Amino acid sequence: MKLGNEIAGDGRFVRQPNRFTARIEDGGEHPPEPGRYQIYASYACPWAQRSLIVRELLGLQEVIGVTVVDPIRDERGWRMPGGDPVTGAEYLSELYLTSDPDYQGRYTVPAVWDRTAGRLATNDYPQITLTLETAFRPWHAEGAPDLYPAGLRREIDELNDTIFHGLNNGVYKAGFATSQEAYDEAVTRVFATLDMLEERLAGRAFLHGEALTESDVRLYTTLARFDSVYYSHFKCSIRRLVDHPALWAYARRLYAIPGFRDTTDFDQIKRHYFITQTNINPTGIVPKGPELDWTAP
Ligand SMILES: N[C@@H](CCC(=O)N[C@@H](CS)C(=O)NCC(=O)O)C(=O)O
Structure with a gap:
């Protein structure tokens, strides 16, 4: 790559x-x-x-x-x-x-x-x-959720920006860094962002309250890859997703929704990152673990 x-x-x-x-x-x-x-x-x-x-x-x-x-x-x-x-x-x-x-x-x-x-x-x-x-x-189908409600757009955009820099792109910045300083800076921000979100999600179902929004979609796709790929492949290994009780429960809550679950393919995710990104995994070996139960209640 x-x-x-x-x-x-x-x-x-x-x-x-x-x-x-x-x-x-x-x-x-x-x-x-x-x-x-x-x-x-x-x-x-x-x-x-x-x-x-x-x-x-x-x-x-x-x-x-x-x-x-x-x-x-x-x-x-x-x-x-x-x-x-x-x-x-x-x-x-x-x-x-x-x-x-x-x-x-x-x-x-x-x-x-x-x-x-x-x-x-x-x-x-x-x-x-x-x-x-x-x-x-x-x-849109009848009864489809409003993922970007007019009254919440400013809050959604702001949180999306934090999630992008701290997590969505933050994990790539940690994984692709070619200096210790660049890695340290990125990985520190990844875990500060996870801590902030862990606190935010204690006591609410979704990032902006009881209704699903665009912010949840953006956070989910990074969480779904966290323990299987980013923890090891991108060296985001201070903690695992499963060590954050509110975030892990939230990630499983989203996974239980068909649109999230049907589009999450852990096998393709792992094979893609570990085989294709030979800049950071030159052997192309795909790890066996970790064992995670995304369907746990
Ligand atoms: N379009 C964006 C983000 C999308 C993106 O990075 N997609 C990756 C897969 S996750 C991709 O298609 N990479 C192709 C490549 O690196 O050749 C970008 O240019 O950074």
């Missing part, structure tokens, strides 16, 4: 910017329409799993398609074995290069293809879920 441009001089991991940031919105170049968009996702990827969870929670399965890539990437990037039924492409890179022949970055999931325009609309993962929640509202 090549991170050349994303490691700063002091050994810090600095994530590449998202190249495709067009909005899917009424009156724009990419208007919301059923059947028009295809999400490219991997069950292994926490950023992509967010969009799979939200699509299911909102009942958008018939409105927006999904192509799931193989969890093991080779040197050409994510592959769609047998070819993508929508575009015929075998590698995700083909969709990036059709959309921008000069594209130089990593070919990342999630990415959203506009079938009408014949190019990628967006790979801007934080915006993709918000778009499903807002622009696609006319197609």
